[in-house]
Amino acid sequence: MSSQKSRYDIVSIDGDGIGPEVCRSAVQVLQAACGESLLAFAHHEGGAGHYARTGHVLPEDTFAACRQADAILHGAAGLPGITYPDGTEVGNDLHLQLRFKLDLFANVRPIRLYAGAESPLRHWKAGQIDYVIVRENTEGLYASRGGGIVLRDEMATDTIVVTRKGVERVAKFSFELSRKRQGAPRDGKRRVTCCDKANILRSYAFFRQVCTEVAAGYPDVEIDYAYADAITVHMVKRPDFYDVIVAENMFGDIISDLGAATIGGMGLSASAELGEHHGLFQGAHGSAPDIAGQNVASPMATILSGALMLRWLGDRHGDARLSSAADRVEQAVETVLREGLAIPRDLGGTASCTDITAAVCRQLG
Structure with missing residues (x-):
């Protein structure tokens, strides 16, 4: 209604x-x-x-x-x-x-190369870079803001927080967003890329696991995986492959600015x-x-x-x-x-x- x-x-x-x-x-x-x-x-x-x-x-x-x-x-x-x-x-x-x-809970950063804005990546033209980064916005490493520990001015710690509810809702948001879009510029496929460090840390392995479970409910949208370090290379070498990228809070923060640089800078x-x-x-x-x-x-x-x-x-x-x-x-x-x-x-x-x-x-x- x-x-x-x-x-x-x-x-x-x-x-x-x-x-x-x-x-x-x-x-x-x-x-x-x-x-x-x-x-x-x-x-x-x-x-x-x-x-x-x-x-x-x-x-x-x-x-x-x-x-x-x-x-x-x-x-x-x-x-x-x-x-x-x-x-x-x-x-x-x-x-x-x-x-x-x-x-x-969902920080949405469109990465779109407009006609008239020159990308620092050679040969890429308007329409060839067009994806969205969805960053989980309420937990992850930034959940420690104001709650980290500084001990005797000798040691500091911050704790990453990844919950099933938090990942499920941002993953569902990302898959629903992909359904509204026209797919990746390279092949027209609706695709959600899960950005994590599942090969190193259990928290990110859990993030990937929950994203995979959510993906089962969206058979019309392809799921893809990329480690946070590797995706920085892919976003530069093959930005047309991406449709929607979903990431934990800190990783999403970092790669969003990289994405902005590829379309002309933070001014867009x-x-x-x-x-x-x-x-x-x-x-x-x-x-x-x-x-x-x-x-x-x-x-x-x-x-x-x-x-x-x-x-x-x-x-x-x-x-x-x-x-x-x-x-x-x-x-x-x-x-x-x-x-x-x-x-x-x-x-x-x-x-x-x-x-x-x-x-x-x-x-x-």
Whole structure:
């Protein structure tokens, strides 16, 4: 049954560094694609700068709004020198708290080479690199954050956590995602690659075992396996082989950035953190405080993350208006890049953040 709404409430958290610039850009593009009445954006505070002023990286009122919202759009968070007493970065804790409190178990990172964006891998063209990395987002090695042990300033330990529930749900998510896609560019096969270190560690052998069990319920989707070290070679040598890759938290974090490098860099790296009831969307590039406020940051990753948000909301609510708008935003970005209408500086151009925003909006009519 459709749960289409007349208006979708979106919390926007600008954050730090270039966060406010790219978040404002994405909001402008999304409203151009959907109309101002369909999406209602409410701005809320959070991030390292807010922590420095108030002692809270994620204020209670911001979290309450996120919990009630239809989706969350985030710019970026983190500033140099603003850390907790244990040395860990404050900025990261904004989305980490949201991740765990809202149970956002699937971190989705599309790796797609757009026309007009040159890959550092020779000979690869638009359409030949098009896969998605799904990273388990709530356990793995990062479950130890804040709980590791430092003993007598001589020894430190962190513990990896892999549960059946955690692996089952992210594996099912990955197989379902593959069913919605068109298969790997190389051969058109729907395929889920399990990335692990099952040859060395029992935790990863268990991860692989559960993925294999889940695969039995998806006979139409091929299962593939790759060790985390080997996949870094394969992602460079044969990126067209991949459709969906599922990985434990830390491995997924690492290979996602490698994948982004193969399509032109972090400036095109969109991300979605999804749970059963909530979704958080942000560019994966960080806050880049060294260029903040100069109107030189590329908003492309945040705009593309906004497109992921529209598609997720469209699927969740059976709303074709949102799904269509997501397609239009991605097409507008590709047109701007392909035709050289506003090339970001990180891709070799000179376009400002406002130039890029205006160019994408013009394509949306």
